Amino acid sequence: MSFTINIYYKGENGSAKKFANEMISSGIVEEIRSKKGNLRYEYFEPLDDKETILLIDSWENQEALDKHHESDTMNKIMELRNKYDLHMKVEKYILDDSNNQDEKYIRK
DSSP states (O other): OOEEEEEEEEOSTTHHHHHHHHHHHTTHHHHHHTSTTEEEEEEEOOTTOTTEEEEEEEESOHHHHHHHHTSHHHHHHHHHHHHTTOEEEEEEEEOOGGGGGGOOOOOO
């Protein structure tokens, strides 16, 4: 069962955006995207809150995420979070993969 985690990084004076930019420029983002089981790893900036960056992070299963959390990559992320003094809010959404063929989309 795949799932998505939304992580809201909040800082001051643009620190959340600087964090995301350094994650990208240092190669950490590509490192994570190449991990087995990672489905998505993208940053977004909310229009109404310039001090927050949203990370949308999707994984095939909990085992893949656990391996990521135990990796050296996670230590690099934690160092950058501390460097930019960020606070986080985390939301987890689980996708029910059991009935995908019956999906219907509603359009107006």
